Amino acid sequence: AQSVTQLDSQVPVFEEAPVELRCNYSSSVSVYLFWYVQYPNQGLQLLLKYLSGSTLVKGINGFEAEFNKSQTSFHLRKPSVHISDTAEYFCAVSDLNQGGKLIFGQGTELSVKP
């Protein structure tokens, strides 16, 4: 069975500071990895995804993530955050054979303060 653990439930950070949101996954097979963002009272928007190839993945809004197979991690980073980045962030994994079924972590609330 697959599982996703987001190591921090809340991450407060000041504007223009760097941030890292941590995600570890567990799976016995090869997987695809995703980060989604959810703004208040909205649905999920895809930030970035890792399918194969380069382990450093760049997404929208200046976010990037690095896939580390040996540590089964897929941490999300941004070098300089803005107030508008305040949102809930979800890491998710999908088995290559599962046809799009996503397993989500519990989420990390990013709070950017001025």
Next chain:
Amino acid sequence: DAGVTQSPTHLIKTRGQQVTLRCSPKSGHDTVSWYQQALGQGPQFIFQYYEEEERQRGNFPDRFSGHQFPNYSSELNVNALLLGDSALYLCASSSRIRGPSGNTIYFGEGSWLTVV
């Protein structure tokens, strides 16, 4: 190009009642999945429909059922509502034809269900 659309956006039901939520997938997508997101939690997979059949199911009781229509739109039905069914219900669409490597899963804005 419309994305994934869901209706209604908000609704309130009483315990024991039944509810139907609707979803229209993104243009060109043929697969619809439903997720339940309780307050403060990550979304949980309920089931997935493709070619008008349920293809995969998560750990949800039979009170949760669905349907997919020939135009790929889908309904989620929940019977005998419990207080614990209060959540945001998200619909996601994707395309099996393109395969997982070229696919992006798009989510709707969700339907907020409150059971009182």
